[in-house]
Amino acid sequence: MSAILAVSVMASAVAAGCSSNDNNAEGKESQAANSPSGSPSGSAASATPSADKPLKFSISYPTTLNDGYAQRQSDLSKEKWVQALNKLTNTEQIPTSIQVDNMPVMFAGNDIPDVVVANNGISDKSLAGAVQAGVFMPLEDLLKQYAPDLMKNVPQSAWDLETYKGHIYGVPDYLSNPNRRATFIRTDLLEKAGLPAPKTVDDFLNVLRAFKKLGVENPYQMRADFKYADVILGAYDVLPYKDQFEVVDGQVVPKFFDADNMEKALTTMKTMFDEGLIAKDFATVDVNKYFQNIRGGSAGVWSQNAISMPDFVTNLDKSTPGSKVDIIPSPVGPEGKGGYFFYAPVTRAAYINKKVDPDKAIDIIKYLNWMQSDEANYFFTFGTEGDTYTKDADGKVNYKIPETKEEIDEEGWRGGTLFLAHDGTMNRLRLDLDDTGKYVENSFDTVLANEGLPGIGFYPDLSAFSKYPDLTPQTDVGPKLIVDHMVKMVYGKEPISNWPKVIEEYKSKGGDEIVKEATERYNNKDGVVDIER
Template sequence: MKDFKQALQILAVALFSLILLVGCQSKPTSEKTDEKKETEEESKEPLKFSISMRTLAFTHVENSPNINEDEYVKELEKLTNTDLDIRLMPHNEYSTKMDLMFASGDIPDVVQTSAGFGEGSGQSLQQAVEAGVFLPLDDLIEKYGSNLKKYIPEEAWKKQRYKDGKIYSIPEYLSNPSRRATYVRKDLLDKAGLEVPKTVEETLNVLREFKKMGVAQPFGGRTDFKYADTFFGAYDVLPYSSMWELDKDGKPVPKFFDSKNMEEALKTYKTMYDEGLLHKEFLTIDSKQYKNDAITGNIGMWSMNANELLQWEQQLKENVPDAEIAIIPSPVGPDGKGGYYLYGDVTRAYAINKETKNPERIIKFFDWMLSEEAAKYFTYGIEGKDFTMDSGKVNYKTPETVDEVNIERYRTAFLWMVQDTTYIKGLLEMTPEGQELIKVYDDILAKEGRDGINFDPPLKALDTLPDLQPSSDTPPKVLMGHMAKMITGAEPISDWPKVVEEWKTRGGAKALEEAAERYKNKEFTESRRK
C-alpha cells in the first residue's frame, strides 16, 4: 500500500511538471499569435509616409493648390493602402532645396533623387548617405521586391550602389537613353516646300524661310541652352558633366576644349541671333514660357523629349488647328553625326530614411509600381472617369483639353514613380500616331545622340567650385557667361581658347588631374556613342 501511495505521489509530481512545461511552452506560442494578429492589423491600416518629389515643371503639379488632395493621389492611396504626404520641390530650385532640406534635418521618409548619388541632387546627398541617413535596401528588395528585381535592369541598379557596394535607392529607369528630339512644324515645312534639313546650313535655311513666313521664333531658345543645345550637339561640344573625351595625348578633357568646333557652334547661334531666327531674350526664357511659345504657334523648330510629342501637338492644335509636329533627325555636324546628350540609365530614384517605420511596406509600394494593376491605373487613369471596360477591352477617353493633357502627363510621368520611362507603351499602341512615334525611337533616336566619358560620382575637385560645375544638361556658369556674351556680340568668339584657360586657372586644372587619375584607375563610364 505504501508503495502504491509513493507511486501516486511520483505520478502527481510528473503530471504537475508536465502541466508547467506545457504552460511554459504555450506562452510563447500565444505571444507569437498575438504578434501575428498585431502585424495583420498594422497591414490593414494605411501606411503613412512622407516623400519629397521634384515638380518636373509639370503644369498640373505646380498649379495644384494641394497635391495631397489630388484625386489621382487619392486613388493611388486607395490602390496601395497608403496615406501619402508628398512634399514638392520646385523644379528649377531642386538642388538648392535638397541641400536646405538636409541642413534643416527635416528629412522625409522617402527622398526622391535626380538619378543616384551624382550631380543634380545637391551636394549634401552623398554626405547624407555617408552619414548613415539612408537605409541599405539590398535585403529588403530581396525579400519584398520581386517585381523590382524582375524588371529593373542591372545597369540601373549599379547606379544605386554607393561606394560600400550597397543599394540605397530604387530607380526609375530608361531603356532607351536617346530621349530628346528635334521637333519641327511639319505644316510650315510643307507650306515652304522644303525637304527635311540634314546639315547645320540646311537647318539655318529652313529657319530663314520660317522667318519670312512670319514665325515669331523660327528656333526655340531657352535659358542656359536647356533644350536649345541642338547645334552644340551637331558640333559635339556639349559642355555637360558626361561629356569628356581623350585629347591627342590620351588624357581625358571636357569636350568644350575643342575650340575649333565650339567656335563653329557659337557662330551658328550668333548667326541666328543676328538674323532674328532666335528670340533676342532667349537667355531669360524659362520652361513655362518655352512651352507656351511652342503650343501657341510661335516657334518653328525646337527640342523636347520625344515621348511628349503627341501631347504637345494636341495642345498646339487647340491654338493652331492645322498645325502638325514631326520629329526629324537632328542636324549633323562635320563628323556626320548629331543629336542631344544621352540620358543615363536612371531618371529618378527613391532613398528611404533609416528612421522610417515599416520600410518593408515602402518597398512593397514601389514594387507595386511594376505590377499589371499599376500599369493599368497610371496608363488609363480612374475607371468610369478616364476609361470604361467593354468585354475586357479598355475604352480610353483621349484627352481633349489642355488641362486634360496636363493631367495625363502628370499621371503617367510624375505619379508613376518606378517604370521604364522611355514612353507609355499602352497609350502609344492605341493609335496610328502613337505607333508611328514608337517607330521614331527605332528609326531616328536610336541612330543619334552624343555621349562621352562620364565620371559618376562627379569629380570631387569641382565640389567647392560651383561656377565650374556643369549639370547633366546645362553648362557651368563660367562658360555660360562667355557663351552668352559671344552670341550677343559682347565678346569675340575667337577668344574661346582664353575661356578654356580661365576654366583651368579657376580650379579646372585640379579636375583634369583627378580625371586623369580616375581614368587610369578605370573609375569611369565609357561613351555609348563612338
C-alpha cells in the same frame, strides 16, 4: 502627321531627368511604365507582401511648389488614390509630402520614415548625404531574392547610379531610353518651301533660310543660356553640360575643350544670328516666351522633349490652323554626330530606412517589385475602372481625360508621384489612346533610338564644383563662364578664334582642379557613370 487635336500627356509630379523649375511651364513628362499594353494581370494577392496582414509603412515623397494637388490634401493617408492603392495592394501607407528644400531638415531631425523617395538618385542634394552617412540599408540581397522583375528590367546603368561602395541603396525610377529630346519642325512650312527634311547642318541652315523667306519670325527658336536650343552644339558634339565629359589624351575633360569643333559650332550659330535665323534677343528669351512663340506658330524649328508633341499639336491647331509638326532626325555635323545629350538613367529613387524591421523591408521590396506589373501600370495610368475609365467588350479603354488644372494635378499625383520603381521613358498605355500619342511612341522607337550623345558623369558631383560655381555645369546648361563667352561670340562681341583662350581662362580659374579630380575619379572608378545607351 496632321495637326489633329491631341490629348494632353499625363502630367507627372516628377519630370524624367529634368530637375529644373521650368518643368511646369514646359509640360511635365510622363512617368508611367513602359509596359505591354495588354489587360492588367495579377491580383491584389500577388502584389501583396502578406495576404493576411496589410503592410504598414511610412513614406515621404518630395514635392515642389508646382505639386499643388498634394499640398491641398489635409491628410494624404486619406487621399483618394492612396486609399485605392492601399486596397489594391493590401497596404497601409502613411505618406507625407515634403518640399525638396526641406528634406535636409528631416534628416537633421532624425525623424526619417520607413521609405524616403528622392529625386535624381544618391547624389541629390535633398538627401543631404544620408546614403553616405549610413541612414539607409543596402538592398542588393533583398532585390536579388524578392524583386526579380526589377532586377530584369532596370538598366545596369541605373543600378550603378544607385550604388555606393559596392552596395545598392536606391530602387530607381529609370529610363530605358536615355535620349529624351528631339528636333521638331513645322512640316507645313517645309512643304511650302519645297524642301526635304534637313539631314546635315548645311541642309539645316538652308531650311532656316527658306523659312525666313516665308516670313517665319523665328526660323529656329532659341532660348536663354542655350537651354533647349542645343541642336548645333550637338551636331559638333561639344555640349557643355553636366554629364558631357570625355577622355582626351588620358585626361577627363569637358567636351567644350574640343576647340576646333566648338569654333565650328559657334561659327554656325553666329551665321544664324547674322542672317536673322534666330532672334536678336535670343540670349534673354525665357521659358514663357519660348513656349509662347512655338505654340503661337512663330517658330519653324525647335528642340524639346519628344513627349511634348501632343502639347504642340493641340496648341498649333488652335493658333495656326493647317499647321503640321513632326519630329525629324537631328542634323549631323561633319563627323556624323547629332542629337542631344543622354539623360542620367535615374530620375528618382526610393530608399529604405536601415532601422526598418527585416520582414517589413522584404515586404517593401515586394511592393516595389509589383510596380513592374501590368496591374500596377493600369492603375497608375488610368485609375480605377468604373471611376476614371471603362473598358469595352473588346478590351478598349475609354479614359476620362483630365481637363482642368486640378484634374491634371490629380492625375500627376497618381501616375507620377505614387508610381515608384518604373520606366519613365514614356507611358505607352496612355500614348496608345490617340494617333498623336502613337506618333510619339514611333518617334522614340525609330528616331530617338538612333541618335544622342553619350558622356561621362560623376555621382556624387565633383567636389571641385562646389568651390567654383561659375565653372559648374547644370544638367542642360553650361557653366556660366562658358555660356557668357558663347553669347559674346555669337553676338560678335568677342572673336570665336579666342576659344582656346576661353579654355585657358576656365583652367586658370579652377578648371585644372576640376579636370584633375575628374581624371582621378575616372581612373579609380569612384562614382563614375558612363551615360550611354
